[in-house]
Amino acid sequence: MPDIVATEPPKPGGDRWNDLLSLVADTSDKEAFAQLFRHFAPRVKAYMLRLGVDGPGAEELAQETMISVWRKAGLFDPRRSGAATWIFTVARNLRLDRLRKERRPCLDPDDPMLIGESLPAADDLLDSGRRELKIRQAVAALPPEQAEVIGLSFYEDTPHGEIAQRLRIPLGTVKSRLRLAMKRIRAHLGEEE
Amino acid sequence: MTCPSYHPPDEMLMAYGTGSLDEASSLLIATHLTLCRRCRIEVERIEAMGGGLLDSLAPESLSEGALARVMTRLDGPPARSRPPQTAAVAGMPAPLWPYIAGGVDALPWRRVGPGIQQVFVASGPIARARMLRVAPGVVIPQHGHAAGEMTMVLRGGFADAGQTFEIGDIEVAGPETIHRPASDPEEGCLCLAVTDGPLRLTGLLGRLLNPFLDL
Numbered sequence: 001m002p003d004i005v006a007t008e009p010p011k012p013g014g015d016r017w018n019d020l021l022s023l024v025a026d027t028s029d030k031e032a033f034a035q036l037f038r039h040f041a042p043r044v045k046a047y048m049l050r051l052g053v054d055g056p057g058a059e060e061l062a063q064e065t066m067i068s069v070w071r072k073a074g075l076f077d078p079r080r081s082g083a084a085t086w087i088f089t090v091a092r093n094l095r096l097d098r099l100r101k102e103r104r105p106c107l108d109p110d111d112p113m114l115i116g117e118s119l120p121a122a123d124d125l126l127d128s129g130r131r132e133l134k135i136r137q138a139v140a141a142l143p144p145e146q147a148e149v150i151g152l153s154f155y156e157d158t159p160h161g162e163i164a165q166r167l168r169i170p171l172g173t174v175k176s177r178l179r180l181a182m183k184r185i186r187a188h189l190g191e192e193e
Numbered sequence: 194m195t196c197p198s199y200h201p202p203d204e205m206l207m208a209y210g211t212g213s214l215d216e217a218s219s220l221l222i223a224t225h226l227t228l229c230r231r232c233r234i235e236v237e238r239i240e241a242m243g244g245g246l247l248d249s250l251a252p253e254s255l256s257e258g259a260l261a262r263v264m265t266r267l268d269g270p271p272a273r274s275r276p277p278q279t280a281a282v283a284g285m286p287a288p289l290w291p292y293i294a295g296g297v298d299a300l301p302w303r304r305v306g307p308g309i310q311q312v313f314v315a316s317g318p319i320a321r322a323r324m325l326r327v328a329p330g331v332v333i334p335q336h337g338h339a340a341g342e343m344t345m346v347l348r349g350g351f352a353d354a355g356q357t358f359e360i361g362d363i364e365v366a367g368p369e370t371i372h373r374p375a376s377d378p379e380e381g382c383l384c385l386a387v388t389d390g391p392l393r394l395t396g397l398l399g400r401l402l403n404p405f406l407d408l
């Protein structure tokens with residue numbers, strides 16, 4: 001690993017991770033990768049633990065996720081998402097691959113069959129960070145019982161059932177809360193139904 | 194090409210984006226996303242929530258020397274392009290390609306009724322996905338469902354209960370739904386359907402067809 005970092009000092013917040021990830025993609029910068037690793041690997045491990053993966057498994061998945069981050073860095077497109085969001089999708093897909101031994105059918109943004117624009121609207125293009133911040137603010141503004149089902153959705157292995165059990169509410173209530181939450185988020189972002 | 198008018202329910206998009214959806218249902222959602230910008234934006238939003246969540250989780254330290262071990266495994270520079278995929282199937286969205294290798298016509302279609310053929314493409318413990326091919330102007334016998342079924346148009350279209358379903362549109366049927374879809378009189382219909390329980394057919398023809406459809 002080089003001792004001297006030949007890059008500008010990282011900017012605060014999400015932009016910093018985007019820049020580091022782009023450095024990995026463009027110049028195979030191992031020091032940039034190490035910085036991403038120090039921030040994200042322990043969080044990916046925490047995510048796996050919350051999903052019920054045991055300690056050694058979570059450790060392995062966190063390391064494998066970061067190796068995937070290196071290998072796939074060239075596919076990261078900061079116009080589409082921030083680094084944290086992209087790393088979340090890598091971790092999510094890797095867990096499904098490894099633990100479920102199932103295929104994970106995925107959208108291909110270069111698919112010739114794609115209908116409609118592949119990229120976000122032009123006025124949003126330059127700033128995935130601001131776009132994602134608005135989404136997180138919309139989630140934070142939800143009524144607590146709706147924010148709760150959204151948050152819990154990220155930590156279950158089968159849809160809705162585990163939340164229903166945990167909160168002792170019917171499955172239908174979980175679904176209707178999720179629908180209400182998504183509707184509110186759309187309204188918050190200024191979209192009509 | 195216009196965007197679909199009938200989308201999967203929000204909680205399905207949520208399950209897809211968070212990573213809890215089964216393979217057969219994910220196949221339907223990923224295929225729909227190819228055809229629907231509105232739902233692509235929804236899923237991107239859910240993933241952005243996941244990113245925010247990941248960023249805010251309290252870190253769990255990794256074992257001693259984990260970074261060094263990972264560093265030794267970084268073989269070669271990052272890839273510049275997507276790894277080669279299964280061979281393309283012309284005219285079909287990419288998520289379907291591995292399931293229909295060789296093309297739609299080469300699938301082991303089984304006749305399940307006059308003008309109706311089907312083939313299972315993905316089966317799991319929770320749900321099964323099949324393709325349905327219906328000749329032009331065929332009315333599928335009135336039937337209900339033991340659980341839920343989502344049917345998405347890939348080619349042609351169908352009409353049911355006064356609504357018209359075209360490419361990318363998803364009809365969601367619950368246990369209470371009794372329907373009687375009719376395929377497009379000129380193009381017929383090619384659909385991807387995901388069922389999370391056996392079909393229950395009603396009516397006389399339904400009873401006759403039941404042993405075929407309810408695999």
Ligand SMILES: [Zn+2]
Nearest residue numbers: 200229231232
């Ligand atoms: Zn849609």
